[in-house]
Amino acid sequence: MDGIHDLGGMQGFGSVAHSPAELAFAGRWQAVARALMAVVAGAVQASGGEFRHSIERMEPGHYLTSSYYEHWLTAAATLAVEHGLVTRAELEGRAGGRFPLSGPVLAPPVVDAGPDVEAARFAVGDRVRVREWHPPGHTRCPRYVRGKAGVVVRLDGIYSVPDIEAHGAARRREPTYSVRFDAPDLWQDGQHGVRVHVDLWDSYLEPS
Amino acid sequence: MSQEAHHPAAVSPVERRVATLEALLTERGLVPEGFIEEITCRYESEIGPMNGAKVVARAWTDPAYKQRLLADGTAAIAELGFGGPEGDHMVVVENTPAVHNVIVCTLCSCYPWPVLGLPPAWYKDPPYRARMVREPRALLAEMGCPLVGDAEIRVWDSSAEVRYLVLPERPPGTEGMTEAELAGLVTRDSMIGVARL
Numbered sequence: 445m446d447g448i449h450d451l452g453g454m455q456g457f458g459s460v461a462h463s464p465a466e467l468a469f470a471g472r473w474q475a476v477a478r479a480l481m482a483v484v485a486g487a488v489q490a491s492g493g494e495f496r497h498s499i500e501r502m503e504p505g506h507y508l509t510s511s512y513y514e515h516w517l518t519a520a521a522t523l524a525v526e527h528g529l530v531t532r533a534e535l536e537g538r539a540g541g542r543f544p545l546s547g548p549v550l551a552p553p554v555v556d557a558g559p560d561v562e563a564a565r566f567a568v569g570d571r572v573r574v575r576e577w578h579p580p581g582h583t584r585c586p587r588y589v590r591g592k593a594g595v596v597v598r599l600d601g602i603y604s605v606p607d608i609e610a611h612g613a614a615r616r617r618e619p620t621y622s623v624r625f626d627a628p629d630l631w632q633d634g635q636h637g638v639r640v641h642v643d644l645w646d647s648y649l650e651p652s
Numbered sequence: 653m654s655q656e657a658h659h660p661a662a663v664s665p666v667e668r669r670v671a672t673l674e675a676l677l678t679e680r681g682l683v684p685e686g687f688i689e690e691i692t693c694r695y696e697s698e699i700g701p702m703n704g705a706k707v708v709a710r711a712w713t714d715p716a717y718k719q720r721l722l723a724d725g726t727a728a729i730a731e732l733g734f735g736g737p738e739g740d741h742m743v744v745v746e747n748t749p750a751v752h753n754v755i756v757c758t759l760c761s762c763y764p765w766p767v768l769g770l771p772p773a774w775y776k777d778p779p780y781r782a783r784m785v786r787e788p789r790a791l792l793a794e795m796g797c798p799l800v801g802d803a804e805i806r807v808w809d810s811s812a813e814v815r816y817l818v819l820p821e822r823p824p825g826t827e828g829m830t831e832a833e834l835a836g837l838v839t840r841d842s843m844i845g846v847a848r849l
Contacts, residue, residue: 449759453782453785461777463774467696468695468696473664475695483677483687511666512773517666530673541665584812586809600741622743630786639806641809643812
């Protein structure tokens with residue numbers, strides 16, 4: 445989905461609140477949120493894709509104004525409700541107020557994943573173009589490279605396609621590649637000597 | 653009694669929601685005894701940038717190891733005993749005077765846990781994720797990372813299964829130092845690529 449999580453290249457955010465060191469958890473609740481996500485993901489057998497998509501479906505304003513571990517909490521509660529572990533009424537009753545959850549899944553369940561792709565279609569040095577698409581479900585193809593041409597710099601392993609595993613029990617495995625994009629091609633802003641590498645599944649790409 | 657004991661800190665809305673979900677899942681028998689403490693301990697003391705620093709120091713002192721590290725990051729890092737979730741497919745990218753590498757995850761917060769621990773908050777927040785792929789030279793300068801004027805910048809967006817570790821350049825004047833002393837120089841930020849040593 446073209447969600448708020450897909451932040452690459454967005455403008456207007458200002459400076460990075462950088463600190464050279466910080467604690468793993470800024471309070472016990474963050475560790476608990478992390479643990480509860482692991483509990484829920486284990487109980488409902490959520491794939492990595494389904495887990496990530498449960499965060500991506502957060503209401504954009506809530507996503508931008510809440511911390512990382514609030515994302516995890518919201519996602520854990522959303523999956524717990526969607527898989528029938530708890531009800532929204534229980535959450536709100538017990539919390540004594542509103543308990544925001546992520547929005548509904550917009551994509552239909554995937555029934556037929558199609559065959560695994562064992563052979564890499566592209567080799568290092570090949571020019572490829574990222575498909576210009578806007579799938580309504582989960583994808584790991586960032587918006588800022590869609591429709592853009594780049595060069596394969598590395599072949600990685602063959603992995604389950606997130607777009608499929610997020611939407612049901614079906615799975616398809618495909619080769620993945622690291623693709624290099626020249627920054628001026630992405631942003632048309634004339635910057636020099638900057639290359640951005642994005643790791644992409646086979647079906648995200650076409651020959652260029 | 654202290655003032656604090658009479659006036660405990662107010663519970664924030666997010667803390668209340670966490671406690672709510674924790675209570676409901678515990679009542680259903682889904683939260684194993686000690687699980688939350690185990691998670692806290694693992695990420696607060698067992699994994700962290702001290703692991704990555706050992707990898708870097710070994711690469712600086714052992715050319716054969718460095719070669720293995722750049723050829724197969726996962727296997728070379730496992731030689732030092734590090735691996736596991738978010739570290740199963742490691743690629744190590746080397747900084748040189750002409751090339752500066754930096755890692756980001758624009759879609760979420762992918763990060764090499766076994767060697768760097770959990771990502772810092774700023775790595776997961778929108779400004780870093782939005783800007784590092786769009787204006788890395790400006791953002792690196794803003795974050796206090798000086799670059800040689802025309803050095804190539806390579807940004808690595810961790811959008812699939814690979815997790816990256818930057819191999820920083822060994823600082824000058826460290827020739828006589830032991831591997832352990834060198835590891836003490838290596839910072840988390842230098843292995844993300846937002847600082848140079």
